[in-house]
Amino acid sequence: MNRSSSVASRFSNGAWLWSWWRPPRGGAEESQYAALSEVLLLVSLSASLDHWTWENPPNNVFVVAHARRAIESSISSNTPSFSMWCKTVPIKVNIFIWRLNLDRLPTIPNLEHRDILVDRDCCALCDVSEESRNHLFIRCDTSYQIWCRIGVWLDISIPVLDSVEEL
Ligand SMILES: [Zn+2]
Known part of the structure; x- marks a missing residue:
């Protein structure tokens, strides 16, 4: 609740004192909270100045x-x-690919996982199939047509892929 509180003010008598705005909601938040708590078990504070x-x-x-x-x-x-990072493309492209690899792009399932309501059920490109990162970038007919045009543009053959990992 207090974003400017110090680490020392959160640690008292050998225990961490939390004051969350709301408790972790489960899923990724709960697992990250558990990982943080596990790391903090190893922390010991001293009276010396921070460095x-x-x-x-x-x-x-x-x-x-x-x-x-x-x-x-x-x-x-x-x-x-x-x-x-690939130095030949803009940083935003590197970040986009990084997020794609981690499946952290705002696809319908990822938004719903975060309790964000989406007013459509299907792929934003074809409006036919269920949206996922593999569908959006590999299996969707629209994205396949884009890949084919990129292949013509670069004069390379685009292999048939099955997943983002293969991409
Ligand atoms: Zn599609």
């Missing part, structure tokens, strides 16, 4: 590449790495 540290090998000096490797090592090994 930044980076405690990763090889020399405890912060380097973005080391941070990226640390993040990637914490992600499931089954998940392909999308933390490397």
